[in-house]
Amino acid sequence: MRTHWIVLTILLVTLSGSLLLHGYTHHLFGSTPDGAVTAAGPHDAVPAAVATGGPLIDATAASPRSAKPKAKTIAITFDDGPDPEWTPKVLDLLRAQRVKATFFVIGTEVVAHPELARRIVAEGHQIGVHTFTHTNLASAPEWRRSLELRQSQLILAGATGVSTSLLRPPYSSEANALTNRDWSAIKQAREAGYLTVLTTQDSEDWRRPGTARVIANSTPKGTAGQVLLMHDAGGDRTQTLEALKRLIPALKARHFRFATVSETVGISPPVHQASKLERGRGMAVIGAMRLSDGALGVVTWLLYAAGALSVLRAITTVIAARRHARERYLSWGEPVTEPVSVIVPAYNESAGIEAAVRSLIASDHPVEVIVVDDGSSDGTADLVESLNLPGVRVIRQPNAGKPAALNTGLQAASYELVVMVDGDTVFEPDAIRMLVQPFADPDVGAVSGNAKVGNRQGLLGRWQHIEYVVGFNLDRRLFDLAECMPTVPGAIGGFRRSALERIGGLSDVTLAEDTDLTMALCRDGWRVVYEERARAWTEAPASLGALWRQRYRWCYGTLQAMWKHRGAWVQRGQAGKLGRRGLTYLLLFQVLLPLLAPVVDVFALYGLLFLNPWRVGVVWVGFLALQFGMGVYAFRLDGEKAGPLWSLPLQQFVYRQLMYLVVIQSVFTALAGSRLRWQRMERYGSLGVPPKSPATEGFP
Template identity: 90%
Template sequence: MSRARRARQVPLRTHWIVLTLLLVCLSGSLLLHGYTHHMFGTEPDGAVIATGPHNAVPAAVAKGGPLIDATGTAPRSARPKPKTIAITFDDGPDPEWTPKVLDLLKAQGVKATFFVVGTEVVAHPELTRRIVAEGHQIGVHTFTHANLSSASGWRRSLELRQSQLILAGATGVSTPLLRPPYSSEPEALTNADWNAIKHARDDGYLTVLTTQDSEDWRRPGTEQVIANSMPKSTAGQILLMHDAGGDRTQTLDALQRLIPALKARNFRFATVSDTVGIAQPVHPASAVERGRGLAVIWAMRLSDGALTILTWLLYAAGALSVLRAITTVVAAKRHARERYWSWGEPVTEPVSVIVPAYNESAGIEAAVRSLAASDHPVEVIVVDDGSSDGTADLVESLGIPGVRVIRQANAGKPAALNTGLQAASYELVVMVDGDTVFEPDAVRMLVQPFADPSVGAVSGNAKVANRKGLLGRWQHIEYVVGFNLDRRLFDLAECMPTVPGAVGGFRRSALERIGGLSDVTLAEDTDLTMALCRDGWRVVYEERAVAWTEAPASLGALWRQRYRWCYGTLQAMWKHRGAWVQGGQSGKLGRRGLTYLLFFQVLLPLLAPAVDVFALYGFAFLNPVRVGLVWAGFLALQLGMGFYAFRLDGEKAGPLWSLPLQQFVYRQLMYLVVIQSVFTALAGSRLRWQRMERYGTLNVPPATADVAR
């Protein structure tokens, strides 16, 4: 019994848990990033004018001062002291303008109040700490600059709580001062604004509005900013300015002249609390608040990092996809021009056809009859590998001349093929799966390249026979577009990594020189092909050698087949990794073939989940039209490849209508297969041979059946 069949199959479930956790964490990070960067208002505070009824706003508030305590049934407000001004700055901190504002205030000996946005504090915590360290007062301007008047209750709480935690984590202080974005003077409050202010008070906040708006966000010119900021009387003011949100040059120039002018009029500058005459509201945060705040800050930074990494992965996946499309199409076009190139004198010598069979009774008759009906002289050797369904008896009962059966105890497919090789009568050998039906000229076409003595193996053109249903169509598309386009490229680059078990021709002497077939991998066809390349033989593709194979008819069967293929390919790549540093034909396999497999059959599928997650992120938080156009562009690229590949293979393009649907089921299954295979390989586990279920859907082509009779 082969090593692959003796090996215990170890169930691998932990990696799926890990993968699920990673995807959950990634999705959570993207949701956080999307919320903090794409679900808040980007317009300046004054650009949004509050509208709506005012009847619910208490008169004491509407006609009162700019600092509002909306406590219970008796809300209160406070006005600034005469000839006292609190300069307030919204929307920061900003890495360019906040330091310049702080430098100017320090030079003028003025203390101000900064209402900061939580997301900006996360981005620039050092500036927030500087604001506090230099004696300025600090307040919150929500987490994401959200309009609290139109926000739901849960979002209001989130905006205020997260802002407070971030401040605690970044500066170690907590503040009850709040300036709602898009607010202005008390008399402009609407019922919705008042509801938001009461909600904020329930969370412990004092609302700070304004009495004078510099309108610096409009950038009307320095003179106009000064005029807007200059008090018209000796009454105290809370002046609104900005240290972020765009070019603040006019703000700085206005402050440079405004502060000395107001000092000359005997105005005093103070923080908001000093201006209205209340005790210092800012106090040290607790250790718990600081810890939770730091956790929020790091979560946001990780979300930013995750998006950065995901963006680069998306670029990498896109570049690899485009590169593969261009490379394969260009290679296929060149390969098509050489379609009728002659290898030399026609090969007419007989061929030994080996059919390894294990419980193949469903399709073995059609396979054997099609081989016996070949228009090239053949002997057919069916090696029954311990079947329990009467496969050998069925073949013998056919009584077809030139067909013989060899029975052996179950030892695995490689051992069955080696048995067939020992019994073969001829130098040229064709290996055929027991579920494959050959066209009458397939053997003849398959052996013609052997006219070139450097050719050691030939890959034929395997086509899906059971194409009905979506799964069948998708596999048909994959065979024509994926496998066959790749084989044309490998042929031109002289680095063919796989001659498929369904239809492949070999020199018997070449196989004997490398010791026959090995059972150390689950992809014996890939292992064998790579071994031939490393031994100096050339492996080519003959598209005219057509054979029809039965593809899996269920997702479970497809999973098992592709899992074996992918895992076996990884085993073969690792086994033959030395080809990367060798010369000659072996070096071509390594540096061309193995590199291609690594990038396009391992790394690209591994990037696919990131692409899907980013697409969902884009539809949720970015411009869905733009994201949809990018997706449509890649789909158009795949459709273009599909139409070209179908035309080269002489296939009708009808099944390509299902290609868009393939992106939502089949592609995910294929990249999950790769992920499972990679984890299995990294874990060092071994798999048993996983035989595909046969359905008996293959039939002998009419012409073949007539010849057989």
């Protein structure tokens, strides 16, 4: 595995881990108030001494016991905090009333507001844990109970520097309401070192029944001591504050004393200084959680960016395609009838070269065909010569690469108009005639034809067919209108010989010689257009491995060409259109958008696990509907039957991922400064005569 794949894997694993942590801490917890859950189930396993005892429980296996509050002593306890709005107000009130209380805090809230947890401790209040995510310990499996308790303690140690042995299980109430499952959780908590604190009096402030009712619920009926349950978080706590302002003075007037839980039941202080190791581990947990929050924030913005780019691309391409369809039959000028030189670079093309050459000489436009054999070892040149076809010449040269072969053919060409063709491509009879008509405009230096996938059987063939029609051809219509065509495909492209000679012919400094050549022509002031009626049928890769190699070369070569011609961004005229329009489009939609794809996919899994899966499904269906709509429109423009679009949903799970990985691999290779060698596609000779042409009429 190459280094950049290791780095990418680490990044994805880190991102996935961060999102899993965020999902667990923010979406796998009980969001309902404590009192809203009523305990139910058998209770025969609960010791009688506990069920009839006090609110503080020591569930030691040998002899479980409990402790009751002292007479006329009240421990005010607050659950679910700390909260940035209400906890400070509660603390201010307690300080004004000179009352100490006990706060049972949620680990995730401590991470979000550690300064409040520190203030609770600093002002002399007692602190306990209310689990990590406010989960119901009674219904949680043992592994999650352990995680909830351990992480709560670590977070408290990291945020405040103290540890505590006090625990209030969420959704608990009085001792006589304990069920067998509650008791199991309490026993496991004791094994982890916790004393469980229940309640004797519930203010029911979570219901927000009104200040008077909260006071009534909180007022002891006699002189017995109480552990009073209130909340400093979980919603509007205005009634809680108003009740406390009146309740504390009233109970003091009745000679009640307010104290912490430990003082109320008469046990030694449960809060101690945490060890350096615990503090360090706690700070690490807090750091990981904050990192997960930050990762989600970044991912959210990236998702917005990816969504905006996808919608923007859909809108711009469809609008451009509609306009292009209305204007495509406008005359370029007087019909172009002059002969054309067709150059066919060939390296080991014996599988398909005969069909390609025969289709060219069957053209309804006068042509000469020049086959440049670039050092083939499979008898390509001998095969073409043995055909004895009129108007076909074979030039042999030692292997020097496709650009060199095209330059050789260019030097041997007899005519001003030149068509360059791949050795596996079969032309329709009118393709060359259609291709050269735009040259009636003297400003046109090159023309892109319409390359169609010939071997479109099977899923892989259908997916490439969809990509050619929906992706490549819609983009070419947009580039044509914006006068910033970045690529004339090697399968079918027409050129002015004089324009090619003016820029020095083809260059071999990139792996995408067709893109490099097209950009060079644009920068030299020539206009490059798209003629969709000029159709040629090409053989697409028949395996995932071959497809990977082909697209890797294409993508890497395009990045090379973009870098080579980056100066077009600041130029004027036709060059400036290429730079500010064409190169910007390529950067946004063919580089940045694919790089965001893994993040989108990871977040989709996050949404299925932790968010509303129906909402995630609706978003995915909406995205698929957008693509399907673009596909139907593009297929109709090209006169193609929409049947292959049934495979579009499957394309999202295999083909799309492969194309994104190709871009990622190419970008990493480019950033590393590596030089990719030429990777030639294996030919199968699957094309004979041109497939039946689709209807020439589309619709605007």
